[in-house]
Amino acid sequence: MQLGPYTLPNALFVAPMAGVTDRPFRKLCKRLGAGYAVSEMVTSRPDLQDSLKTSRRADHSGEPGPIAVQIAGTDAAMMADAARYNIDRGAQIIDINMGCPAKKVCNKWAGSALMQDESLALEIIEAVVAAAVPHGVPVTLKMRTGWSASGRNAPTIARAAEAAGVQMLTVHGRTREQGYKGEAEHETVAHIKSRVRIPVVANGDITSPQKAHDVLRRTGADAIMIGRAAQGRPWIFREIAHYLATGEALPPPDLMEVKAWLLDHLEDHYSLYGEFTGVRSARKHLGWYAQALPLPSGAAALFRGHINTLASAQAQLACVRDSFDAWAATGTDETTPQEENWKLAA
């Protein structure tokens, strides 16, 4: 698939997820089969641009390109500045966030709230395109199907965005009003795909290779984007790639393979956040990995509970090593001696 000057290795994208899809996670997803990943959203507020959080989000070292940075905001001039700021720091693609339902974002009329005000949305799109395209940087747009069931205006915005120079559209098949409730629909994506010439990406509730295949077939989308189903399961991308190529399911990874990926993930995570923050922010990932493994009932919760008591990188790494070794030795349908100890200690 082609995006501006970039040929993407495949059509399997990692969704931007604030607090999740940081550089270490994106790198791992790309290593395990994702063809493209968008960074966590970066604020367009200049007063926050030098905050530690924002500078970590703008860190792309060692990440295979193209580097796509998502920006969020409500003011066209500030969004254009944010595009330039990120291009100066290595962004090769700028993605405009018109999909995020978070109250923190929407109360300020950013994210999916922008879909309620089409003229402001278009003003922002035009300003960002004018700032980025002269540098050879394509601009993409991520949105929901609309603000509410009665205002599904994604197709209108899609056509206006294409006319304004946006080079790819991603649509999460829910309205802002739905939050994450109900099931994502992909008919709106199919409709948009039939009305524009730029690539269209389908997003929402794609949780398995079969679902990926089905959504691609039903929508005619150029690519699919996966968010929550990749949490703790970054190998979902290679599973989907294999299924799309062969029509057959790839056997699940073995425990030792997952252990090696997870240890690499943790090392990279500590290197970005430092030990104190890194150990704490890694806990959610560890919980998701445990949930994704075929462990006996209660084992994931025990693992999570124990992980939450550990405060050093060394202890966290040792717990991962020991747990995976114990699961591999005992078989994942029995309680390990280590888990018995955690139960006693709890």
Ligand SMILES: Cc1cc2nc3c(=O)[nH]c(=O)nc-3n(C[C@H](O)[C@H](O)[C@H](O)COP(=O)(O)O)c2cc1C
């Ligand atoms: C924890 C979390 C953080 C998210 N942060 C962003 C964000 O920063 N920008 C954005 O456009 N969407 C964000 N989203 C929405 C996702 O990109 C995606 O559209 C949504 O989760 C639906 O896809 P899924 O069903 O594959 O998870 C976030 C979602 C989650 C769960």
